[in-house]
Amino acid sequence: MGERVYHKEAFDRAKPEYRNAVLTAGIDEFSKLGLEKANINVIAKKAGVSVGLLYKYFETKEDFFITCVEEATKTLEEIIDGVVNSDDKLLVRAEKLIRAIQATSGADSKYVKLYNEITRISGNDGAEELAAKVEGLSATTYRNFIEAARKSGDIRSDCDTAMFAFFFDTLLMTLQFSYTCDYYRERLKLFCGEDIFDDDERMVKELLKFLESAFTFEHADVKRLER
Amino acid sequence: MGERVYHKEAFDRAKPEYRNAVLTAGIDEFSKLGLEKANINVIAKKAGVSVGLLYKYFETKEDFFITCVEEATKTLEEIIDGVVNSDDKLLVRAEKLIRAIQATSGADSKYVKLYNEITRISGNDGAEELAAKVEGLSATTYRNFIEAARKSGDIRSDCDTAMFAFFFDTLLMTLQFSYTCDYYRERLKLFCGEDIFDDDERMVKELLKFLESAFTFEHADVKRLER
DNA sequence: TAGTGGTGTGAGCAGCGGCTCACAATTCTT
DNA sequence: AAGAATTGTGAGCCGCTGCTCACACCACTA
Numbered sequence: 001m002g003e004r005v006y007h008k009e010a011f012d013r014a015k016p017e018y019r020n021a022v023l024t025a026g027i028d029e030f031s032k033l034g035l036e037k038a039n040i041n042v043i044a045k046k047a048g049v050s051v052g053l054l055y056k057y058f059e060t061k062e063d064f065f066i067t068c069v070e071e072a073t074k075t076l077e078e079i080i081d082g083v084v085n086s087d088d089k090l091l092v093r094a095e096k097l098i099r100a101i102q103a104t105s106g107a108d109s110k111y112v113k114l115y116n117e118i119t120r121i122s123g124n125d126g127a128e129e130l131a132a133k134v135e136g137l138s139a140t141t142y143r144n145f146i147e148a149a150r151k152s153g154d155i156r157s158d159c160d161t162a163m164f165a166f167f168f169d170t171l172l173m174t175l176q177f178s179y180t181c182d183y184y185r186e187r188l189k190l191f192c193g194e195d196i197f198d199d200d201e202r203m204v205k206e207l208l209k210f211l212e213s214a215f216t217f218e219h220a221d222v223k224r225l226e227r
Numbered sequence: 228m229g230e231r232v233y234h235k236e237a238f239d240r241a242k243p244e245y246r247n248a249v250l251t252a253g254i255d256e257f258s259k260l261g262l263e264k265a266n267i268n269v270i271a272k273k274a275g276v277s278v279g280l281l282y283k284y285f286e287t288k289e290d291f292f293i294t295c296v297e298e299a300t301k302t303l304e305e306i307i308d309g310v311v312n313s314d315d316k317l318l319v320r321a322e323k324l325i326r327a328i329q330a331t332s333g334a335d336s337k338y339v340k341l342y343n344e345i346t347r348i349s350g351n352d353g354a355e356e357l358a359a360k361v362e363g364l365s366a367t368t369y370r371n372f373i374e375a376a377r378k379s380g381d382i383r384s385d386c387d388t389a390m391f392a393f394f395f396d397t398l399l400m401t402l403q404f405s406y407t408c409d410y411y412r413e414r415l416k417l418f419c420g421e422d423i424f425d426d427d428e429r430m431v432k433e434l435l436k437f438l439e440s441a442f443t444f445e446h447a448d449v450k451r452l453e454r
Numbered sequence: 455t456a457g458t459g460g461t462g463t464g465a466g467c468a469g470c471g472g473c474t475c476a477c478a479a480t481t482c483t484t
Numbered sequence: 485a486a487g488a489a490t491t492g493t494g495a496g497c498c499g500c501t502g503c504t505c506a507c508a509c510c511a512c513t514a
Contacts (some may be wrong), residue, residue, distance in 0.1 A: 010491080034347070036263040040472060050493045055473065116347055120261065122340075122409040131413030139417040156440070163433040166418040167398060174397045182349040186358030190366040191393040206390040213383070214441035237461080267502060277463045282503065 004129065006066045011057040021047040022054065026068040031110035034117055035065050066126065072114040073134045079104060079111075090149050094211050095204060097172055102200050105179035112180040138169055149215075156218045164215065171207065231356065233293045238284040248274040249281065253295040258337035261344055262292050293353065299341040300361045306331060306338075317376050321438050322431060324399055329427050332406035339407040365396055376442075383445045391442065398434065 011019065025047035029038040040061055044051045058064040083100045084093050104112065118130060142165035149155045177184040179197075188196060196203065238246065252274035256265040267288055271278045285291040310327045311320045331339065345357060369392035376382045404411040406424075415423060423429065 013490085032349075034263075034349075036261075039470090042471095044494095051473075052475085052494065053492055056491075061472065113349075119410050120343055120347060120408065122259075122261075128413050131410055132417060135414045135417050139414075143418065159436065160429065160433045162419045163429070164437065166415065167434065167437050169418065170401045171394060171397060174401060181347065183346050183358055186355050187362045187366075188393065190359060190362050191370065191396065192389045202387065202390070206387045207394070209386065209446070210391065210394050210441045212446060213444045214437045217440045217444035219436070219439065240460090266500090271464095278503075279464065279505085280462055283461075288502065 004126070006063040006070070007058055008056065011067075014057065018047075018049060018053075022049060022057065023068060023071050026064060027072050027110055027114060030065055030068050030117065031072070031113040035062070035121075040064075066130065069114055069118050069130070070133065072111040076104075076108070076111045076115060077137060079108060089154060090146065090215060091208060091212055093145070094168075094172075095208055098175065098204050098207055099200075101172065101176050101179060102203070104176070109180040112176050116177050116181045116184075135169075139165070142169055155215045158218050158220070159215075167214070168211070171211070175203075175207070231353070233290040233297070234285055235283065238294075241284060245274075245276060245280075249276060249284065250295060250298050253291060254299050254337055254341060257292055257295050257344065258299070258340040262289070262348075265292075267291075293357065296341055296345050296357070297360065299338040303331075303335070303338045303342060304364060306335060316381060317373065317442060318435060318439055320372070321395075321399075322435055325402065325431050325434055326427075328399065328403050328406060329430070331403070336407040339403050343404050343408045343411075362396075366392070369396055382442045385445050385447065386442075394441070395438070398438070402430075402434070 014022075022043075025043045029043050029046070032038070040054065041051055044054050047054075054064070058067065080097065080100050083096045085096075088096065115134070118134065121130065143162055146155070146165050146168070147161045150157060150159065150161055174184070178188040179185070185197075192202075241249075249270075252270045256270050256273070259265070267281065268278055271281050274281075281291070285294065307324065307327050310323045312323075315323065342361070345361065348357065370389055373382070373392050373395070374388045377384060377386065377388055401411070405415040406412070412424075419429075
């Protein structure tokens, strides 16, 4: 419950232009090079700010990095959540999310790359809290509305909603990486061929087909219907 | 087509004890600390070998790292593939894979961590080739047997087998990370609670339920059965 | 024994980069 | 206006670490 803050008070008081410049330059470099390869001096120069000032804002490079990650995931959540309507049905919501992910892969790819970067932070330090901060929202949102869908009979009644929310999020998260991060892009190409990136509809159609069956058809139902 | 080799000839000629010691120490450190934080001098010491010799075996730290990754994924593939039988049906195969993944999360976690580590290498260098090397096998294996299952009527006939193989692999790959890598573990806990790691059966049951429906039930079939 | 070519060593070079600190400029307080 | 506090600078310190290289040892050949 620490709820640690990853910036000094000076950063709160800083002029918005400086705050933005610093965050933008940080997100840019960290998403391009990763935490350790990115260079603080370069970032400061790109932000049009002295290194000294940067260290008045943040205790360490790591703290600065985490602040950038927080900003990036906040932005990402806004983009993604912005497109779904709270009373959409599961499959409608899924479709909107898939399309939003495909759209995000261009200009906003740096936010996704940063998100991917934290995926491998280790060494107990802030892993737990960071995960909670980044995944917390989708975890509860997905679980809640899948639970609701189950109660209202929209989807199968025999599923563990927490687990199904996890599978749902897994597919969408990986999809996001698959459209933006080098390794995941190559992986998707290996499975589906180069042209998968030119045919967004194929992905939408097939993933929806997959999700629809997974979420709506119960073994028992089908057996009963077959007599 | 490049098929680059990531070690010098001296490494092929090296005594097996040295080769093993070097690879073991490398896998150990790289999986614990990641490519850039791991220290070559420390690795050499742990392997009981001089730095100079290490650099007779490998051109650069990166080359050494990639060789370790190759070794790790080879081992991982052997562990995982060892449990499935070539004529298992899709769901049987899935169940065996899930259980193998759960079992691997203990002692062999370092191989998974290394695998996770390459997931975010970028900068065109070897991303493409590396992905092909690591994912190539599962990509073709999965696609082939899902294709076969479709032809023999074991699973739905209306699916794009390449895409469905991709979804299948996505779920299993992420599951692997979720049992071993810090961030992914936290994420799984957020969705399903602390005790998910004490109840392996819950995961097996729910994921199989999810996969069974996704792979076997066609929308058209269900509609027809409902009249 | 002398020569060749490989294996193996590890002190230490060199360059990079995170971070500091002495100082200047500015704003706030009284 | 004097003093205090905060913002802002950037040259450069210093610790770290990837990698080298001069040398020793060994095996084999002739």
